[in-house]
Amino acid sequence: MASTVFCSIVSAEEEIFSGEVEMVVASGTIGELGIMPGHTPLLTGVKPGPVRLILEGGEEEIFFASGGYLEVQPTSITILADTALRADDLDEAAALEAQKKAEQELSDQKADIDFARVAADLQEQAAMLRTIQKIRDKKQ
């Protein structure tokens, strides 16, 4: 059996990654997924969080997806992300700031805000920070 599978990550703005990979690790709607070549067809939502690709030869690359869909075909894996970033481009300070702001808004009951939106924001920022943490662990 083939030891790699073609994977592409696209966001509405651009194509983030496309190439052969040995494994894809992403956070699906109901849990973490590890997908290897020859996986049965699968369709699932993606939660905000890191997407880890194990490239040919064991090298790892980490991306951040803020939600979207993941499709697995026997010969290809496609991640349709709402927004995706190369994890190296993530800005920790900005993420922390945004998280703090979202938390503040949530705790400030009087303010006239859209709770669903802020909660989603908060979740996204938390996921972004998780991704950054993961990269840091890898580097150490």
Add this chain to the structure above:
Amino acid sequence: MASAKELRKQIGSIKNTQKITSAMEMVAASKMRKAQDRMSRGRPYSDHIRSVIGHVANASPEYRHAFMKEREVKRVGYIVITTDKGLCGGLNVNLLKAVVNDLKKLSEDDIEYDLCLIGNKGAQFFRSYGGNVVAASSHVSEEPQITDLIGSIKVMLDAFENGEVDKICLANNVFVNTMTQKPTIRQLVPLDPSEEEEIQHRWDYIYEPDARQLIEGLVTRFIESQVYQGVVENVACEQAAKMIAMKSATDNAGDLIDELELVMNNARQAAITQELSEIVGGAAAV
């Protein structure tokens, strides 16, 4: 023959027009670059989602969404994307011609149609052509936002879900290169199964968590992305076509000026000759 003075005036006015068209050409060229960038950045997403949707339509899922069922076609919805402004050559005309051809074929088969128009030019055209316009939006900026479009798309999708239309097609110009823009009419729903051979046998996805929810979300995303990409592509086409149209207008103005200058010089020469012969004639008479 017109007098030299009149001709000089005419040349002056053509020169002014030429200045305007050449300025417009340059503006279009710089806008085209940006629009093209935006278009090529969006293309991978819309291509991939189309292939995923093709796979989904090919699968034999336990849950068949309304968007996946072929129905007998009695009424077709068209989403037609045109530009807001003119002066872009045959771009809109070609597209509208293709749409009208389609509509005529439908009328022959006694199929009715609804129209959803994005862009001013389409709205103007169908005001005189007739046809049932259910939604229209214009003044979509050069950097279209998906939120600007959702309203008019939703009208169509709701009509489909309620069974008022049985098929939705998207008509827009596809950017091939700067010189060529191809009017294209594509079926959006019911979903078109992809024709890859390796996956023609019966199979289905594993859905996590729930087929219904997933497919609904995916299909909505698909249609939004297709229409959005259509609009972005149309902007790129508009600028390219405008650039070409303005370039040829500038060239034509140049040709016209050359011709008029020739005529003017002739007229001037003739006037001088006449004057000379009058003087000579006068001198001889004295």
